[in-house]
Amino acid sequence: MLDVQDNPAPEVHDDPIAVDPRQFAAKVNSWLPHDIMLTDAWFPLAHSFAVAKKPIRRAVYSHPYFIWRKPDGSLVAAETHPNDQLAAKKSEYTDEAGHYPVIEKYGYVWGWLGKPENAAPEHIPSIPYLPEDGGLPLHMLGTVRFDCCAPLSLENLIDLTHADFIHADVVGDEKMDKETVEVFHDSETITMVRTCVNKSVAPIMKIFGGVRDDVQQVRQVIRIYLRSHAAIAYGRFSPGDNVQLFHPCVPETRDRTRLDYAMNTSNVKKTNLFRYMMPKASYKVSRQDSSMTSPQSPRYMRPEKRKDLHSPLDEAGQKYRVLMLALAERQARGDFTYRDNVSSDCSDIIGYEKA
């Protein structure tokens, strides 16, 4: 078992972002998300409610996961279906019985992809606004899919200027007085905080949330757990209700992403329609994202001579690329350790206001 505490604190020169700007830019522009495959990570493969006696099938980078519950309720995540007579040879990611490490937390079944002996509960990301033992009502949960590679989906998420254009009809357009973006990171996470002053009110809050004003103050946080490809999307709106979304992007294959989301709207009054409508917005919003990430994806499959152009608003996206590449490089060198703890409570980092 891997012990996070035992790892030496990262030294300054280890920070892939604190390098000279030219090196940083070179990394940003060598971005080939299709070639990145990170292991030794927990992936939220299914909502807890979806797993019962009958095996369900999931995948991470095309590795099959068959997940079911034994009569005593305990979980099995196997590489082959119990009925499969022609099971292929066992991968390095499962134990003698062909089982992956599996764990249940926050209302999800998490499967480990990586060396089984390294699977440790402390590598499960912290999600402050999901109850640890699950139990959110079904209307707050759902599945959407993207036909693009998972890092592109996350890069999409961490640059929220996109929302002003492709989701304007749901979350409001780009009209506002001021926008600031701050970015924090460690070796396993990146956190972006976007503050908007006097931004057009999100139509969904006008229509269903009872917000009467024309502008609102917005603070949105996106925090990505790099290895798990899972993100927290936390928004504070005033006037308006806070939005508490868990947004995992499981790389089922290198070019297909599964998102079993949880939008915890229990902070919203039971009489407010927003509580029931906001989680459903994912169906619309995800198609809007897909309209861009789907055609983008093949354009990031092969090395490309021309560099992407960047603006100061892309700081988070650029750092995301560099941090992902740094992890991939470390793993290529055989270093799978977690230098930073992903499970310690991140409430302060995301500015979570407990209801």
Place this chain on the structure above:
Amino acid sequence: MTEAAWWAVARSEEISADKPHNVDIGDQPVVLWRDDKKVVRALEDRCPHRRAPLSLGCILGNGAIQCGYHGWTYDGASGQLIDIPNLKSDRKFPPVYKARPFAVHEDAGFVRVCLDAKAAAPAPDDRVLPLSGTSIVALDHEHWIAALFDDPSLVLSIKGVRFSPYLLTELSEQQGKLVLERSCQWASPHWPAPFTSDFPISLRIATDPVTGETDLTLLDDEFRALFRAVLAPVPAARGVTQVRWRAALSPGRHHLMAKAMGIGTPFRVFDHVDGAALRVLKPSASIHASDLRESIVTRKSGPPTAQEAAA
């Protein structure tokens, strides 16, 4: 070679100031739109920010195109980035901040694009051809043109006209084009083509050796043009060919069948090609096409011939 060619990638009526339009030239995606002066603009259909297709964006009131993903906004003529709305600043962007522009030329109801942004405009064309259409065919450019040479009935139809297998001239070069003439019959009762002494009509096909842009002329036996059309096949992604065409019937057509061409739809380019028929289509006129093409193109890139110099 394709870098210097002018490709008729759209009909004028297909391009508006309301919505960007996507076409391909081979594997090169292109976005087209009309700016605030109604001038057609063409950029690579790829935003240099995060590679999203610009054709999914919108056209602003000032005629610029705005990417639908993060709102980067480009000038149509130069491709230069002119705005990132969320930056809320008026500062100018460095010259490398641009989408790749292409040269555009519009006349005779066609929008032509040249991948070389600095290309000189093509010769003006003042033909007015009121009929028009677009067909997207799952057959590659070279084979589509070969089918047109070997048996036009596989790729198009002219109302009341039956194409015979008999050629008046085989494929040869005339003024830089690949030209052939095919004997045709009216689709009325008559002796089968193999037993026919004289044919009442013929179809002249004159094709540009590079783009495959083709002038079709249907002539009667007194050398009067009954019908003319311009076909513009353009290679697209995955071996598909986009065929735009414009056509006109000549006034004063005398033969009964020629008169009847004016009723209904006189011309069609097919969206589908019969694979079974195509597979067994005997290569005939097309056999010399590639040699002829090559000799024309190499000569064009060299010094002009006496004939060209005189023209």
